[in-house]
Amino acid sequence: MRIVIDPTRCGGHGTCAQLLTENIVLDKWHFPILERAKLRDSHFEMAKRAVQLCPELAISIVED
Numbered sequence: 001m002r003i004v005i006d007p008t009r010c011g012g013h014g015t016c017a018q019l020l021t022e023n024i025v026l027d028k029w030h031f032p033i034l035e036r037a038k039l040r041d042s043h044f045e046m047a048k049r050a051v052q053l054c055p056e057l058a059i060s061i062v063e064d
């Protein structure tokens with residue numbers, strides 16, 4: 001599984017980077033950079049939480 005962020009929806013709120021520190025960092029404008037799209041099984045629940053909490057519905061989890 002991997003994380004996908006739609007940059008056309010993202011508002012740069014940064015919640016995702018707080019929840020998925022291994023996968024996402026923020027640039028200097030607080031927009032996410034997906035450093036590691038692949039999701040560890042142990043981080044799946046946290047990724048689901050990031051999807052639910054993203055205010056712009058910009059994050060999704062896809063199966064490879």
Ligand code: SF4
Pocket residue numbers: 005009010011012013014015016017030031032053054055056057058059
């Ligand atoms: S939580 Fe959503 S809107 Fe906020 S930075 Fe992450 S992807 Fe963008």
